Amino acid sequence: MGISPLIDSLVEAFQVLPGVGPKGAQRMTLHLLQHNREGGRRLAEVLGEAMSGVGYCSQCRNFSEEDVCRFCADARREDAALCVLESPADILAIEQAGGFRGRYFVLHGHLSPIDGIGPEELGMDMLTRRVEALAPDEVILATNLTVEGEATAHYIHDLLKDRVSRITRIAHGVPLGGELEFIDGGTIVHAMQGRRNFS
Amino acid sequence: MGISPLIDSLVEAFQVLPGVGPKGAQRMTLHLLQHNREGGRRLAEVLGEAMSGVGYCSQCRNFSEEDVCRFCADARREDAALCVLESPADILAIEQAGGFRGRYFVLHGHLSPIDGIGPEELGMDMLTRRVEALAPDEVILATNLTVEGEATAHYIHDLLKDRVSRITRIAHGVPLGGELEFIDGGTIVHAMQGRRNFS
Numbered sequence: 323m324g325i326s327p328l329i330d331s332l333v334e335a336f337q338v339l340p341g342v343g344p345k346g347a348q349r350m351t352l353h354l355l356q357h358n359r360e361g362g363r364r365l366a367e368v369l370g371e372a373m374s375g376v377g378y379c380s381q382c383r384n385f386s387e388e389d390v391c392r393f394c395a396d397a398r399r400e401d402a403a404l405c406v407l408e409s410p411a412d413i414l415a416i417e418q419a420g421g422f423r424g425r426y427f428v429l430h431g432h433l434s435p436i437d438g439i440g441p442e443e444l445g446m447d448m449l450t451r452r453v454e455a456l457a458p459d460e461v462i463l464a465t466n467l468t469v470e471g472e473a474t475a476h477y478i479h480d481l482l483k484d485r486v487s488r489i490t491r492i493a494h495g496v497p498l499g500g501e502l503e504f505i506d507g508g509t510i511v512h513a514m515q516g517r518r519n520f521s
Numbered sequence: 522m523g524i525s526p527l528i529d530s531l532v533e534a535f536q537v538l539p540g541v542g543p544k545g546a547q548r549m550t551l552h553l554l555q556h557n558r559e560g561g562r563r564l565a566e567v568l569g570e571a572m573s574g575v576g577y578c579s580q581c582r583n584f585s586e587e588d589v590c591r592f593c594a595d596a597r598r599e600d601a602a603l604c605v606l607e608s609p610a611d612i613l614a615i616e617q618a619g620g621f622r623g624r625y626f627v628l629h630g631h632l633s634p635i636d637g638i639g640p641e642e643l644g645m646d647m648l649t650r651r652v653e654a655l656a657p658d659e660v661i662l663a664t665n666l667t668v669e670g671e672a673t674a675h676y677i678h679d680l681l682k683d684r685v686s687r688i689t690r691i692a693h694g695v696p697l698g699g700e701l702e703f704i705d706g707g708t709i710v711h712a713m714q715g716r717r718n719f720s
Contacts, residue, residue: 323616325609328571328586335567338560340552346540351571352610353539355584356629359572361537366569368534369553372527373561376554385554387527410524411551417522430555 324348329355381452383428383445385410393426400424404458406449406478408432408465416464424462427452432470433477444474446481453485460488467494467512523547528554580651582627582644584609592625599623603657605648605677607631607664615663623661626651631669632676643673645680652684659687666693666711 324330329351336347354362378384379391386392393399393413403424407413408431416422429444441447453461461482465471479489495513496505505513523529528550535546553561577583578590585591592598592612602623606612607630615621628643640646652660660681664670678688694712695704704712 323591324613325583326575326585326587326591328567328575329584331567332571335560335564338553338557338564339549341545341548348610348613349540350538352584352608354537354568354572355575356608358537361534362568362572365534365537366565366572368527368530369561369568370565372531372550373553373558373565376525376527384524385528385551386525388525392522392525409551409555411547414523414547 379428381455382426383430383448384413384426385428398423401456402459403462404453404456404460405462405464408471408474412464425452425456425458429465429474432465432468432474434470441477441481446478449478450481450485453482458486460490461486462490462492464492578627580654581625582629582647583612583625584627597622600655601658602661603652603655603659604661604663607670607673611663624651624655624657628664628673631664631667631673633669640676640680645677648677649680649684652681657685659689660685661689661691663691 324333332351333344333347336342336350337344339347342350372387375387376385377387379386379394380389381394382391384391384393388395400423403422404427405416405422405424406427406429407416408429410428410430413426413428416426427445427449429449431439431444433439433441433444461478463475463478465474465478475491482489493516494509495516496502496509502510523532531550532543532546535541535549536543538546541549571586574586575584576586578585578593579588580593581590583590583592587594599622602621603626604615604621604623605626605628606615607628609627609629612625612627615625626644626648628648630638630643632638632640632643660677662674662677664673664677674690681688692715693708694715695701695708701709
């Protein structure tokens with residue numbers, strides 16, 4: 323039993339957020355009530371709107387409140403390269419890094435038969451249609467370097483290999499500033515296998 | 522520029538929460554969109570309700586959506602002791618610790634002339650009225666052990682000393698399980714000054 327029934331409900335509701343437990347939820351609740359009710363009201367409004375209004379782009383399955391997302395709608399982006407990703411967060415990571423100006427396709431997950439996630443759930447039909455419509459020179463497989471991500475990349479490679487002239491996988495190796503001494507063995511194996519001519 | 526305008530707004534709105542920066546807000550947004558829209562909708566609803574519906578108890582200034590909060594309305598609690606606190610979170614801490622069955626009064630802060638917070642902002646008039654109505658045997662000053670908390674405790678002592686027979690301050694000293702070796706000097710001074718007969 324906490325301060326009041328409504329406050330108890332809010333403390334509980336905040337715990338749907340990732341990484342937020344009872345203590346953090348209590349802190350959030352009291353902070354907003356004491357210091358920022360206006361901000362709390364705005365959060366409630368935008369959150370409600372987003373939960374109902376955000377759907378999926380009809381071309382690339384990215385989150386979007388429009389039929390076509392901002393990346394597919396942007397005429398200045400190049401159709402020559404299509405990058406396939408597991409999640410919309412990965413788009414943000416690539417955009418923030420800069421340098422890529424092509425198109426995206428979001429799988430929203432990876433193949434995982436044990437969870438009932440097969441090609442259909444990942445929109446492989448839509449990916450095939452997208453590849454046919456864009457006719458990219460290259461499809462970049464940027465799924466994660468996990469067993470499931472690798473399996474998904476292999477599946478997509480087999481699916482598209484007769485439709486696209488070049489299918490690539492993002493490089494895996496030692497990160498910028500990484501010191502060999504502290505890098506895990508798996509990464510070092512990838513770094514060695516992926517070595518290139520010194521230019 | 523993020524995934525979509527509505528998602529950008531939500532990522533920004535989440536940053537009103539304490540301890541939540543751009544990365545955390547992005548994680549919360551995508552997590553709810555991907556895994557728990559129902560929970561997100563419920564959070565939006567309860568949050569909106571709480572921001573508008575939670576006011577202050579007319580007797581003790583605790584947060585409450587009713588005119589009188591659950592602690593003041595509870596007939597089983599004792600009027601003999603009134604505990605004065607800086608924040609509603611302190612009520613929760615005392616309730617969770619257990620053992621206290623008296624009444625509360627919440628200041629919502631401490632005296633801080635530099636921020637324009639004087640006796641009026643802390644509801645000292647209301648505290649006086651509450652003491653007159655309850656006629657407690659004891660007022661326990663449980664403001665924090667900071668310069669401002671101490672100044673506030675002194676102010677309340679002077680305000681109430683002719684109205685209440687016993688005014689006490691919560692003990693400050695070595696916490697349970699604390700090892701002297703690792704305790705700060707200020708706490709040790711308090712622990713020495715507050716020493717009691719060994720029984």
